Amino acid sequence: MEINKRRFSVFNSLLIAGFLTVFPLGNLSAQQAVLIHSHNDYRQRVPFYQAYSQQLYSIEADVYAVEETGELLVAHDPEELGTASTLDELYIEPILSLYKRNNGRPWKNSDNRLQLLIELKTPEKPTLDCLVSKLNKYPEVFDPAVNPAAVRIVITGNCPSPSDFSKYPSYIYFDGQIGVDYTPEQLERVGIISDAFGRYSVWNGKGAMIAPEKKLVANVIEKVHALGKPIRFWGAPDGITAWNTFHNMGVDIINTDKPEACSDFFHNFESKNFSIISDTLNLSEEVTRTDRLDKTTAGFRGFGKKNRMLTKPVEIYTPTYLNDGTEKPIKNVILLIGDGMGLAQICAAQTVNKGLSFLQCKYVGLQQTNAKDQYTTDSAGAGSSIATGQSNCNRYISMSEDGEVYPSLSEVLASDGFACGVVTLGNIADATPAAFYGHATERDNTDEITDWLLKGTLTLLNGSGMNVLTKRKDSRNLVEELRPQYNITTTIDDINELKGKVICIDERMGQATTEESLSLLADATHAAIDKLKETNEKGFFLMVEGAKVDYAGHANSLPGSVMETLSFDKAVAEAMKFADSNGETLVIVTADHETGGLTLVDGDRESGHITARYMTDDHTPIMVPVFAYGPGASHFCGIYPNTEIFHKILNSIKQIH
Incomplete structure (x- = not known):
């Protein structure tokens, strides 16, 4: 991460120069870790307050001295002076009021600093003398x-x-x-160094600067940093691509006429960037949480520092393709669902890791995710539609609005003699896993959902959430009622140590993925495959869910999304390995929906760095990809509603049964 190292060295030099004395080093999620300058602020709809409300670092006012009155008028051109407000009215008085209200600080409960950049439009004398006379009245500010x-x-x-x-x-x-030979004493009085961007480049902010111009800009930045000073370019492109480019190049103060949009882009910036790094000391301790989760997952603690740490790539499995796309008989089906995993999430993880195992699949389709009653689905509507082949309404778990039970793949195949398993890197009663064994008219009715486990349909259920079995509204302890049919354990290590049917509630599976736990879902998938293949010679059906890609989307955490997608990819690799060794297994990889409206802003293929932003904290209705591997994989190409996955799986299996 050469870019970050350069940025942090700049921050260090600025700290030494006394410029950023209150900004936490390397904490990109802190409001002022990225310094933003509201250029020509007085032209905003509400001068000062728009920039102030975003806690921007720097605000600009152009002033003209009026000798007759001793006033400083704020305007861009002389023609505007007739209707111009004074510097006192627009800036000094509001600042004084806020400092009084906030106990001598620009913001209450914040150490962030405020800079006022004042451009003298009239000669230094008397303009600067007039300004000093005004400011001298308020040394405490x-x-x-x-x-x-x-x-x-x-x-x-x-x-x-x-x-x-x-x-x-x-x-x-x-x-x-630039180019002035300052003495050491004079340099101490230099607060920033500004330069006209047009002197070095004609770039308009779209695409990228051409290499020669980028080199010129980089050289200027380096010269200014060698003086231990921050740099600002004026007359520069003003948009997301430009802001991100300048920040990555080490521009310390981002110049903008769009203070609110620029602030929004850099807000919580650490959660919009990710790469494999060896130095994790500069990561902040901030936890990214969401209040968008439902009853079963509302206690999720969020994505913290450990969930942003990845020091080496995840191994990519290269399949043999020996039986891929053939019309050979299918004995087993492994369906892997990355909850909330859209194409942007996949691309982000691929960029960071420089590849993914499931992107080795040659057969790819697109599924439409819409719920029966809404254009944008939730996990209940989408998961149930995949599980049952019937279009489901949001919040319904494999059931019609009239209470009609829609049999799921697990129930259909179990009745036909197949071993069936459900594994989730989340709560066992959450919508997607629940759709493959339970039924309810409301996804939060976990008692109603888990009662369906008493039917004994599943050979294996694995995930987190012991509380949904023991802390029920009806005060029953479902664990005791399940024991005659299931061996119950709290670690995936016991799945194959126990004979017969197993419910494994491993609470690690409900926690955000870290580098240490990246293999947890893959290990559970491997154990599930071993369990199911030994249980029934006829064949098995296994659904594996990467639950927390969705959580990351709700929390707008790009690092969380990448880590959860990589965890999911390792589980896919286990499925593909088994398919290659078995020769009779169809592997399907998809999502129930996309979460967050993730958009990739930019990246670096060589370093694996990615920058992305979310446009919502909820689900989106965009189509999601379907990847297939093994015999029958070609049947999953094309574009179709999510209900077709159910029918395609059954039709594939029925070719031999």
């Missing part, structure tokens, strides 16, 4: 010698000669220029 949290004042435009810097109060800093 503008002088860091009096208040360390004081507003930082930087002068640009008609600045005095560097030799005259010392004639002004020490709290006044100046906007430096």
Whole structure:
């Protein structure tokens, strides 16, 4: 991660220079870790307050001195002076009021700093003298010698000669220029260095800068950083691609006329970036949570520092393709569902890991995820539609609106003599796994759902959530009622140590994936395959869910999404390995829906770094891919509703039964 190392070295130099004394090093999720400048702020619909509400670091005001009145008017051009407001009205008075309200700080309960960049449109004298006279009245707000949290004042435009810097109060800093040979004393008074982007590039912010121009810009950044100063480009492209490019290149202060949009892009920025890194010290301790989960998963603790740490790639399995796409008989079916895993989530994980096992599949289709009653589905509607071949309404678990039970693949195949298993890296009573063994008109009715386990349909059920079996509204302990049919354990290590049917409630499976637990779902999948193949010679059906790609989408955590997708991919690899060794197994990989509306902003194939953002914290109705491997895989190509997966699986198996 050369980009990050360069960025952190810049932050270090700025810390030494006293510029970022309150910003936590390397914590990109902190509001001001990415410094944003509201250019020509007075032209915003609500000057000052729009930028202030976003906790932007820097705000710009252009001023003209009116000698007759001793006032400073804020305007861009002289023609605007007739209707212009004063600097006091637009900036000084609001700042004074807020400092009083916030106990001498720009923001309550925050150490973030505020910079006021004042461009002198009229000559230094008397403009700067007038400004100093105004600011001198409030040392507790503008002088860091009096208040360390004081507003930082930087002068640009008609600045005095560097030799005259010392004639002004020490709290006044100046906007430096490239190529000026400052003395050490003069350099101490340089607050930032601004330059015109158009001097180096004609890039308009779309696509990428051409290499020669990018090199020129990089050289300028390097020169400024060598002086220990932050750099800002004015007249630069102003949009997501440009902001991200400048940030990655080490531009310290992002210049924008769109303060709210720019702030939104950089907000919680650590959760919008991911790569394999060896140095994890600079990761923040912040936990990304969501309140968008349902009853069974509402206690999920979120994605913290350990869920953003990956020090090496996950091994990619290369299949043999020996039976792939053939019309040979199918004995076993393994259906793997990445909950919330859309194409963008797949692409992000592929970029970071430089490949995925399930992307080795040659047979690919698209499934439409819509629920029966809504264009955008939830996991109940989509999971049930895949499980039963019947279009289901949102929140219904494999059941019609009238209470008619829709038999699931597990129930249909178990009645035909197949061993059936459900494995989830989440709660066993959550919507997707529940759709493959239970029925209910409301996904939160976990008592009703888990009562269906008493039917004994499944040979194996594995996931987290012992509480849904023991802490029920009816005060029953379902574990005791299940014991005559099932051996119950709390670790996947026991799945094949116990004879007969097994319910394994391993609470590790409900926790966010870390590098140490990346293999947990794969290990559970391997154990499930061994269990099912030994239980029944006729064949088996296994559904495996990567549950927490969905959680990451709800939490808008790109690192969480990548880690959960990589965990899911390792489980797919186990299925593909078995299919290759067995020769009679069909593997299907898909999702129930996409979560978060994830969009990839940019990335680096060489380093594996990816930047992406979410447009919602909910599900989206976009189609999701279907990957198939093994005999019968070709039948899963094309575009079809999610209900067709059920029928395609049954038709594939019925070819030999």
